[in-house]
Amino acid sequence: MKLKDSIITGLLAGIIAPALLFAISFYLHRLYMNSGGGSLVRQEYKWLIFSLIPNLILLRYFLKNKQFPISGKTVLIVTIIEVAAYFVYFGIR
Numbered sequence: 001m002k003l004k005d006s007i008i009t010g011l012l013a014g015i016i017a018p019a020l021l022f023a024i025s026f027y028l029h030r031l032y033m034n035s036g037g038g039s040l041v042r043q044e045y046k047w048l049i050f051s052l053i054p055n056l057i058l059l060r061y062f063l064k065n066k067q068f069p070i071s072g073k074t075v076l077i078v079t080i081i082e083v084a085a086y087f088v089y090f091g092i093r
Helices: 007-034 044-050 053-065 069-090
Strands: none
Touching: 007 044, 007 053, 007 069, 044 069, 053 069
């Protein structure tokens, strides 16, 4: 499958990658807690902010390696919106 430089590509990559990482890490954390281990973090909502790491990797990939400026800018905008939504919903602590 060949990637195209478009807003849809950046939008899908910027939403799916963090959601996938969050789902995997949340599942593994729950699995660890149910096996008798304690919680790995004090507040579980902090898993959300770590799930944005793939967006930084995607941003570098689209802008530097693939020379896809539209997709890269869209990933950047999606990341900014996700970070803003995180801090609006959970507050800055």
